[in-house]
Amino acid sequence: MPPLPVNLQRIKSDILALAEIGRDPVDHGIYRMAFTDADMEGKRWLTDQIEAAGLTHSTDGAANISTKIEGVSDAPEILVGSHIDTVPCAGALDGTLGVIVGLECLRCIREAGLSLERSIELVAFSDEEGRFGGMFGSQSVCGEVNPEKLATMTDMNGVRLEDELRRHGLDPMGALDAARNPESIEGYLELHIEQGPVLDRIGKPVGIVDEITGLFTWSVRFKGEANHAGTTPMDMRNDAFMGLADFAHEIPRILDENGSDRSRATIGKAQILPGATNTVPGLVEFSLDVRDTSENVLDELSTAFRKALSAIARRRHLMFEFQQKSYIAPVQCSGKMIEVLTRQSRLLGLDSNTMPSGAAHDAQIMGRMVPVGMIFVPSKGGQSHSPSEWTAWKDIEAGANLMLNTLIQLAN
Incomplete structure (x- = not known):
């Protein structure tokens, strides 16, 4: 059977239409943050497109929207998806592309009459x-939401x-009923923009993700002594900012000694x-935001950063403390998914790049x-969230065709 092509014009139309929901006329960014009125309008738009395609839809207790093409057996199903909520002042593709392409794949399969x-x-x-x-919908599907968590989640x-x-009009406790039985799912596939510069720079149309980075984020405090800038000699200062400056310069050394070529560390906010x-x-x-695709490397980096902070505090006569705000474990993509994606990319004549996801x-x-499994498509200039x-x-189109034909193979 020759490869089945997507309808690019339909994908274009869907992307441009959804991009108008939550669009700000001044800065041209999209403001469709989760459970805002714009997000709910986007969900209604999506269900309208599903119905227009002749498919049925359902909404679970976490407000995840679903539609499916039924197989002939009761074998575990293939899930495909992403999200349509955005960060403030967003672009048109982050998350949205994966949902729209997923819908296009179902439309194509239905129109082709495939069994x-x-x-x-x-x-x-x-x-x-x-x-x-973050990740409220997928965490609910995975059974990672509980009543205490629901009661304490705020923006x-x-x-x-x-x-x-x-x-x-939604019952918060309904999210507890969104959990799926893992035995009912064969696998999950997601298409996403890279949100980085690699594919754009090397000129390849698709990326096949082998690992998804883990991360931890800390809130760190150096406490010294506020004093007069003119009357306090330099050697008698307990300058908290100098502690931060010292630590910032330590980051490259720590990554070199304790990290890998997939390690990242960022001080993104300071007061x-x-x-x-x-x-x-x-x-x-x-x-402090630290990322790597290895849990062992993340552990080593955590230890090294704590030691560096402690040493700087002693040297600068400061006190330091930190609080871990989040931790997400890294994930290895399925070897079978990678194999099928690689084979399909060759059959489609696509030059793919195996790579990690840093997001x-x-x-x-x-x-x-x-x-x-995950498919990446290039981000122009590596730009995202804008x-x-x-x-x-x-x-x-290349990424969508790879998604469509991979789904067909996985479903058969």
Whole structure:
């Protein structure tokens, strides 16, 4: 059987239509954060497209939207999906592309009248982007949500997830019923923009993900002594900012000695207090985001960063403390999925690149429960989480064709 092609014009139309929901006319960014009115409008748009394709849809207790092509057997099904919620001032493709391409794959299979052994189900997960902590939809499917967690999930403005769900007529406790039986799922496949520069720079149309990075984030404080900038000699200062400066310069050494070529460490946010131009800083608070595809490497980096912070604090006569804000374990993609994706890319004449994912995705959560695979398509200039985010249509078509024909093979 020759490869089945997607309809690129339908994909284009869907991407451009959904991009208008939550679009700001001033900065041109998309504001479709989880469980906002715009997000719920986006969910309604998606169900309309599913119905227009002649498919049925359902919504679980976590507000995940699903539709499927039924297989002829009751064998475990193949899941495909991503998310349509966004960060503030987002681009048109992050998450959305995987949902739209997944729907296009089901449309193509239905129109071709293919008989599949296994069912293929599309899932559009809720709150991947983290308004309420992230991955709420896929965590619910994996049974990782409990009543205590539901009761304590809030956004940065203190809005409770429970209240937001009720505002839209949803029962928060329904998320507990969204959990799936792992034995009912053969595997999960996700298509996503790379959100980095690698594929764009090497000129390859698709990436096949072998590992999804794990990460931990810390909130760190150096406490010294605020004092007068003019009257306190340099050798008598307990300058909290100098502790941060020393630590920032230690990061490359720590990665070289304890990390791997897939390690990343970032200080993305810092606050200097009291924040006056004529005062020696007495307190510095900053974030530390550390990533690697190996759990052992993450453990080694955690130890090395703690030792470095402690040594700097002693040397600078500071106190330091840290709090781990999050931890996500790395996930290995399924060897079978990688093999099928690699074979299909060759059959389609696509030059693929095997690579890690440096960002977290719903596939990372699903990978705790079932085998997973991921397809990347290039991000122009490596840009994402901004209105500049874009992927060439020919690359979107290539990734979509790879997704479609891989799903057909996996389902048979």
